[in-house]
Structures are given as structure tokens and as C-alpha cells.
Amino acid sequence: MTIRDSLGLPISGATDTGAAFYQKAVHELQCFVGDPVGSIDAAIAAAPGFVIAHVFKGYLFGLATEREATAVAADCFAAASGLGGTARERTHVAALGHLAQGRWHAAGGILEDLTIEAPRDALALQAGHQIDFFTGNARMLRDRLARALPAWDEAMPGYHAMLGMQAFGFEEMGDYGRAEALGRRAVEIEPRDGWAQHAVAHVMEMQSRQRDGIAWMRANPDAWAKESFLQVHNWWHLALFHYDLGEIAEVLALYDGPIFGTRSSVVLNMVDASAILWRLHLGGVDVGGRWTPLAENWAPKAMSANYAFNDAHAMMAFVGAGRADLAGALLDAQRAAMEAGGDNAGFTRDVGHPLTLAIKAFGEGDFAQTVGLLRPIRSIAHRFGGSHAQRDVIDLTLIEAAFRAGNAALAAALAAERLAARPDSPLSQLFMKRAARPAEVT
Template sequence: MTLLDSRGMTVSTHSREALQQYEQAVELSAGYYVDPMATIRVALDADPDFAMGHCLRAALVVMSTDRSMVPMLGASVEAAEAIGRRANDRERMHAAAARKWLQGDFAASVRAYGDIVVEYPRDLLALQVAHVGDFLMGSSTMLRDRIAHVLPYWDNSVPGYGFVLGMHAFGLEECAAYSQAEDTGRRALAINPRDPWAVHAVAHVMEMTGRVREGIDWLTSREDHWAHDNGFAFHNWWHLALYYLDTGDVGRVFELFDRRIRPVASAVPMEMIDASALLWRLHLRDIDVGPRWLELAQSWEAFAEQAYYAFNDVHAVMAFVGAGRFDLAQRTIAALERKATGTDTNAMMSRDVGLPLAQALLAFGMDRYNDVINLLAPVRTIAHRFGGSHAQRDLVHLTLVEAALRSGNARLARALAAERTQLKPASPCNWQLTARALDLAGDSMGAVKAHEKAEIRRKVQLGLRQVA
């Protein structure tokens, strides 16, 4: 007897227990709840030849970007392939897509998961992996369009519809369709209030549009839904910390870092990325973070020469530079240089973005600010090629404007600050950068009058009052 999952997809198992555990693991994965890996192990114990069970385990490794889990990926792919014709066509497509990731062809792997979605638009697992893959590749339009492909096949009657809307909301936000993204994210949460990805999508809207006070209220008022037993909570806490950083509330930022973002030492790449990104933002403001850099650098040290995923490597370099471990930063850069000579997806990501960005971070740590400018100026327009979101990649621009300020390049600093205030005129941080650029310029910019400086300072104070 052929069994179907809850969305009508055929599966190769004849074990209802295995299917039940698989279904639970898919939902845990889609909602970033804990622990889908443990749940799928139960399914495979019930049926070791359950192809989709092995494919789900492979998918979890793909989305982790953790090289230490590659042996598990290899074992899962081989187990699925060994089942042969007893697996159905969809399951074999999953195994082939995961195999491409294992081989280092990340871009082809994401396309292959996308092909599954076209053929089987209600395959929630393939949809999530393709969506996360688009994020890892920095493919903003596909974050939006990949989900749009399947929307005609989903509605409230299909389990998991809220997750699909949450993914679409994030894709819309990354394409600057902010109003539509917020509406879609709220629709997703009306179906499933415990979807942290939908919460995250709306938080991104508020971050990108400078709605700091609303963003704080948005996350804190929904904390009971997204902050407990969820593997994605640290990232939403990170977003909350960004809001507080924009207001200048450094004490609250440190509290969130210590209690929520990095309460214990962790070697999970996604968690370390957020820790590095937040501490680097503080570093750019000349704020002493105490021993936090040293602990984080110790956790990143095992990754120094992996060159597995350039986005991770750059965040490792942030920690090494922050901790004064220039030796580890140089080892990571050497690994990126070796990787950049290759032909796989990460070679391109390392060559185009990861390597020059890592070199710029090290130059910043050595006070070579003109070198930072020269390295980052060509990268800033193509930084999406190594993945992440607009909010995460904002570190490139923040580092560049800070380098311009510290190098004494008043006109470049003023130009870069103007970019930021045009995009987010409600951000106190952006107006503070503008004020610093004008102070640096002094009387050298004749068009800048005293009253203009006074107006900028008024906007800084107004922004701070609005978020108080």
C-alpha cells in the first residue's frame, strides 16, 4: 500500500510510524523548532530504508553550512542512493540535489532542489531547502520568486501554508517590497503565530525601513511565540539587539548578547555569525566588549582553515581581528586564497567577496583605513554573491563608512552617510554618522553651513526621542 504525506506526496515507506515521525520532523524543520534531527532518527529506526528520511537528514545538513556535519551528509546521500528503485522519483531527486551540495556545487544543488519544487509544488521540505539555499547564495529575487512558483498550489487547507507565506514574506522583504512583505508576514502569523521565520521577515521590514520602536515592540510582544524551544530564536534576539544599538542603548545590547544571543559558548556557525556581527558593530563604534571577542575567537578557531562557506569565514575573521588574533585571521585569509583558485561555488564566493572582505577586516584591525576603502569599494556592489540578507551585509557598508571617517576622507564619508540617511531617514545611527562626516569636513565643504549641522543634530535627537 502506497502511503501519502499530509500534503499528498507519495513516500517509499510502508511504516506509518516512520511517516508520522518524518511529518513531525518536516514541521520542526520548517519552524526551526527543536529537534528535527533527533525526530528523523526515530523515523529511520522504524524503517532504515525510508528514502525521504535519509533525504530529510541530508537537507538539514545542507542548510547548516557546517563542514563538521559533511560526513553525515555523505552517509545520508549514500543511504538514500542505495535504496535504488525502491525510492520514488521525488526521493531520488532529493538525493541527487544533496549529492551536488556534497560535491561542492552549491549553486547546482539549490537549482536541483528548485526543480523538485517545480515538479512537486507541495513538497515543503524541498521548498524550504531551496529557499534557504537562495538565501545562502544571496539570490534575492529567487527568495521571492521561488515561493511565488508554488503559491497557486497552496491555501489554508494544506498543512504548512503559514510557513510558505512566511518564506514569501522574507523574499518580498529582500526585494524591497516592504508593504507587501509585512502584510504577508502578518497573514502567515495569523495562521501560525509560532512561525519564527515570519516574525523574522516582518522584523527585517522594520529594520530596513528604520522603524526602530515598532521593531522592538514587534519582537518583544511576540516573545512567547518565537523565543522558546526554537533553534532560530538567537537570530531574532540579534535583530532586537540591532534595534537597541540604533538607539545607542549599549547596555541592553550587551544584556541581549550575554543572555540570549550567546549565553554559552557554541560552535554552531549560524549562532557564531550573529555573535561576530553584533560585536563587530560595537567594535566599529569603539565600544569595549570585554572578553567576549576572545571566547568567540576560540570557538571560531577550528574553522580557520576550512574555507567551506565564505560567509562563515568572513565572520570568523571578524572575531579573530576583534580578539587581536591576527595570526588566525591570516590563516583564514590564506585558506580563502587557496579556495579562490578553485572552480566550485564557494571558490567564486571566496574570490569575489569573501577574500577581499576578509582582507579589509584585517586591514581595519591594523588601522590601515585607506586599504579598507580600496578593498571594500569594489565589493560593496556585489556583496550579495556570498549570501546573507541585506541587514547582515550592511556590515560591509558600515565598515566602509567608518574607514572613510577614520582615514580623514570627509567627502567619501559624507557621501556614504548620505546613502544611509536616504534609505533610513529615521535611524539615529545614520544621522550620527552624517554629523561625524560634517565635523570631519569642517570648513572644507563650503556648501555645508552651520545651520545644516544644527539640523542634522536635531534629527539625531528627534530620532532618539521617537524610539525612547
């Protein structure tokens, strides 16, 4: 008898027990809660020939943006490759193979074609959506889900996740009204959906609705934070709202608590820690000794230089901690990465390396060089991944560097630009006040 998943798709090599663990892992991943690795390991233990379970595990590790995790993804690809399976499953295996070799765009393209043919393949949609995020492909963040949603309805398991992903895609494309409506609906259906929660937070961040954002995030934090492996990123969103309002004590409390209180060595968590401390650093806030443990955690991870977006955030920590040795080693690792294969060579060459150099220059007080390095990459920064909210740190660094370089005309132009884009942001208004006093720009 053919065993099928909860949406009716055949899953080769599964047993009833293995399928039950697999469905548990799918739900955990769709909500970003629990232990999907543990659940999928249990599925594989119950059914060693379970093709899509090996693929699922490979996606979990391949999307972690850490070298050691990518090696696990390669092992999962090897295990799945010899198991056969349906045409759909073999396509998944091919996509995983590309991902494990750092060919992000190829993996995303294969999954795009797969979900055109099988729009109810929830795993293909979610893996593809994450690839779109890590490659900064805003249009596909929207359109991958838009193509599939007509085949879905609210009675289907995982429908909330489809709405949450579509919400984030709409937000990244600037369609804020529909993004917020879909994100809120997803959270109504499944309050533990951390990705949908975060999609609505992104809308409020882009619209400078700080008080709304704080209310949204503080309304039910147990739902999106408890046992959630996306919780640090969502706490970071809350910290951004307080940061824009100038509520520095709140930001530091969040940093010392849920953002980096446990001193996580997970790269995606350290990205958020670096990103919030660097914003404070740009504003002249003394963060005390907070940079040092963060830099120490980055040190063994950053030297792989396997994902350019991470490199820039590692450099923030090295600059903040005054670790010129680690900064130099990171730049050497990036130079090697640009000579290696895979898409990260392009991510690094186009955006990551000049940005990392600019952050180092800022730390050394060479603000003119920072400006010179950042201006050419602003319009292409999406190429190295992340969201608009995350990449905003590039603009913030550029503005501050222009002020400190004494380039009053550029600082005024950038301040006016930001006010036009974010008229309700207190930070935008602060930049305008500084620009109106050119003798004080430095």
C-alpha cells in the first residue's frame, strides 16, 4: 500500500510510524518551533528508506548557512540519492544536491518548476521560499506562493504557512496592505506560526509603525517565542521598533535577554545580535563589553566565509570588539571564497566583500572610504540575501559615515532620501535635524 502525506502526495519508503514523525517535523518547520531535526531523525530511524525524510533533513541543514551544517546536507543528499522514489521525490533530491554544493540559484529554480507541477508540495514551497530569502529574490518570495495558493484552501494542513510565506513575499515587494492582512490571518489560524508573525513585523518596520509593532510583538510572545528557533529574530524585530524610537534601555535589555543572553553560537542568531549592536554603535551608544563575547562566538564560524551576508555581520563584531586579527583573517577568507565555486563567490564579490571592507573602514575612522565602498553596492545589495529590514543597516552605515566624513551635502541628500522613504520614523527626523546643522555633522 502506498503511504501518502497529509496532502495526499505519495512518500516512498515510509512506514506509518515514519510518516507520523515526518508530519510532526513538517508542522514544526512550518511554525519554526520544536525540534524538527529530532522528529525527522525519528522518521528516518523508523523508515531508513524514507526518501523525502532524508531530503527534509538535508534542507534543514543546507539552509542553516553554516559550513558544518552544509556537510550534513551533503550526507543527506548521498543517502537519498540511492533510494529511488517518485519523479517528484527525485526532483527534490536533485534540488538538495545543488543546495549542498552551494548552488542556491539552481536549487531554487528546480523547486520553482516542481511547485508549478505540484503546487501542493508544501516542502518544496517552504524550501524554495527560504532559498528566495537567502538569495534576496523578492519577486520570487511573492510569486512562488502566488502561483501555488489557488491549489490550497483553509481546510488543508499547513495552510497558515502558505499565507505566512505569501505575506512575507508581499511585504518584500512593498504590497504592505495585503501582506499584513495575510500575515494576521495566518496567525489567527496558527498562533505559533513564527514566520507569519515576523511577516507582519516586517510590514510595521517598513512603514515606521513602531508603536503598532511593539503592540503586535508584545501581545502574545509565548505563542511565537516558546520553543521557537525563530524567536531570536523576532525579538530582534521588537528591538528594532524600540531602536527607532530611541528607547536604548529597552534595546539593551532585549539584547541582554532573549537576543544574546544565552550567547548563542548559531550563526543566524549571531547575525541578529551583530545587527542590533552595530545600529547602536552607529548612534554612538556605548555598549560596554558586549562586543567581546559575540566576536569570540563568531571567530570559529566566520573563517569559513561560506555565506557573504554572515561575513558582514561577523565583521561588525570584530570591529566592535577591536579584533583587527579576526577582521584581517575574515577578509582573507573572503578572498579565498571569491575564488571558490558556488553562488557565494558572486554574493561575496558583488556585495559581501565591499560591505565587509566598508564596515572595517568605518571602525578605523576612514569614513570617506566607507562612503566610497557603500555607494556602489546600495542598489544591488539584495544579491547577497536578507530582507529590506536587514539590509537597511547598509543605508544607516552610509548615512552615518557621510556625516562623520564631513560630507554635508551628501549627508543632507541621504537624510532627505530617508525621510521621503520613512517619513514617520523618528530616526529619519533626527537625521534631518543633523543635516540642518552642517557645522555639526561630524
